[in-house]
Amino acid sequence: MECEKASALMMQYMDKTLSEADAAKLNSHIKGCPVCKEEFMVYDKILREFETMEVISAPDDFCDTVMEKIRALDFKRPASTVKDSMLCVIWGVFSVLLGLGLLASMYKDTVIEYLASTGRFDLFLKTLAPVTEYVNLFTEGLTNTFTSLSSGLSALVSPVRLTLLVIFAVLAGIQYVIYKKNKAEI
Numbered sequence: 001m002e003c004e005k006a007s008a009l010m011m012q013y014m015d016k017t018l019s020e021a022d023a024a025k026l027n028s029h030i031k032g033c034p035v036c037k038e039e040f041m042v043y044d045k046i047l048r049e050f051e052t053m054e055v056i057s058a059p060d061d062f063c064d065t066v067m068e069k070i071r072a073l074d075f076k077r078p079a080s081t082v083k084d085s086m087l088c089v090i091w092g093v094f095s096v097l098l099g100l101g102l103l104a105s106m107y108k109d110t111v112i113e114y115l116a117s118t119g120r121f122d123l124f125l126k127t128l129a130p131v132t133e134y135v136n137l138f139t140e141g142l143t144n145t146f147t148s149l150s151s152g153l154s155a156l157v158s159p160v161r162l163t164l165l166v167i168f169a170v171l172a173g174i175q176y177v178i179y180k181k182n183k184a185e186i
């Protein structure tokens with residue numbers, strides 16, 4: 001028998017699940033193997049120590065004492081927690097606004113047409129006109145940038161989808177970093 005197998009049998013011996021046949025095998029291996037004999041003696045000693053140990057029950061106030069000690073521990077709260085959570089909130093709001101902005105810029109014509117058709121928002125639309133123009137220019141610039149970046153992939157994914165994908169990937173990445181940073185400091 002190999003020493004590895006003998007070791008496994010010793011574990012069974014410790015668990016008191018060793019069969020008589022295996023005990024005989026282990027015994028004969030130990031007789032010829034000083035290394036395993038030594039190991040077995042150690043285990044056997046530990047087992048005997050455990051068996052002679054008195055079972056001590058915990059004092060009645062054990063739980064309370066432990067909890068008190070835990071409460072008394074000086075948990076190091078990172079000084080930047082407030083700042084970080086503010087950063088999280090700002091990023092959350094920014095992400096939502098960006099998402100809404102993207103959706104609005106994709107469907108702006110539909111929205112503007114609808115508002116114009118009701119006739120009730122003429123003044124509002126007039127005020128909005130320069131803004132939409134600016135948004136148009138801005139999204140056009142963004143789309144151009146991403147289109148040139150993704151020219152290689154454009155055969156696989158449409159530029160608009162890729163733009164969204166890249167933006168969400170960046171946002172997810174940034175939020176993941178913030179999350180990890182917070183977790184590490186707790």
Ligand SMILES: [Zn+2]
Pocket residue numbers: 002003006029033035036037
């Ligand atoms: Zn051995």
